[in-house]
Amino acid sequence: MKTVLCYGDSLTWGTDAETGGRHAFEDRWPSVLAAALGPSVNVVAEGLGGRTTAYDDGLGDCDRNGARLLPTILHTHGPLDLVIIMLGTNDMKPMIHGTAIGARQGIKKLISLIRFHDWTRECEPPEILIVSPPSLCETANPLTGALYRGSIEESAMLASLYRDLADEMGCGFFDAGSVAKTTPIDGIHLDADNTRAIGRGLEPIVRMMLGL
Template sequence: MKTILCYGDSLTWGYDAASLGRHALENRWPSVLGAELGGDIQVIAEGLNGRTTAFDDHLAGADRNGARVLPTILTSHAPLDLIIIMLGANDMKPWVHGNPVAAKQGIQRLIDIVRGHDYPFDWPAPQILIVAPPAVTRTDNAEFKEMFAGGDDASKRLAPQYSALADEVGCGFFDAGTVAVTTPLDGVHLDAENTRRIGQALAPLVRVMLSL
């Protein structure tokens, strides 16, 4: 069995801006990816609303710092064949840092953790696929408009930063913005169709990476 860990934020968790709840399990992109791959593949969804790459945000009860909790998650789900990391949208919040270069550095930190982790039983580190999230877009939602002020421009620069980093360190890369757009309801999240598109688009790349 091949095991894939999808490590992300609310886009991976499946936040639905229309219902202010959660998309049906079958519509979340990790579930769609698993259905597309079929066979003897386990796809684990590890999404947390508000998660950043490697920065603190204390506005919720859960630890949103992706770098701090990743080692525990890696051990919990080992052995892993592939980890798909789609983070960076929440880094665009002004009080986090709002800088795509800092988000790239956060992704670099996550890569270092995955490759340097002390896996049980001397299991090898998984392959890594970095996914740039769809860019934040303009919205009339007053709260999200302020929450991600400037994020629409800054987030457009995430994909080039992530792509260059992936080439430099030898990771897979995919720009989710090529197949999905955020909903105008809040400018950040995905409707059911767009989150499904990400899972569908990732499947061919994952097949290549895992020689399926």
């Protein structure tokens, strides 16, 4: 059986901006991907609201630094055949970093952590698929609008920066913004249709990378 780790933030966890809760299990993109791939692939969903690529968030009641947590998660779920990384949205907050190039550097750090992790002897480092999250959009929500003030243009740069990084580092790449759009309810999250679209959109490239 192949094992795929989906490492992300609230877009992977499945935050529903309309209700403030969580999308149904079957609507979350890792679940859609798992259903499409079938029982021969174990898809592990590791989503955490507020997770950054590699930066601290002092306001969280848990550790949101993706680089600090990743080695433990790799060891927990290994051996792995593929790691899908979809992070960067929370990096766009000015209080975190606020720039697309900062998110790009954070993703590069995560790639290094995967490649040089202390895998057990029988484990080869997994393939890596970098996914750029959909760009932020305009919203009338006063809280998220303030948290991400001035970040829409920066978020729109993630896809090109991540694509170039994937080419440089020999990783796969998928632009989630090519199939999904954020909701203006909060400018950040996805409705059920759009999170399902990411799962469907990822299926072909994941099959290719796993040799299925």
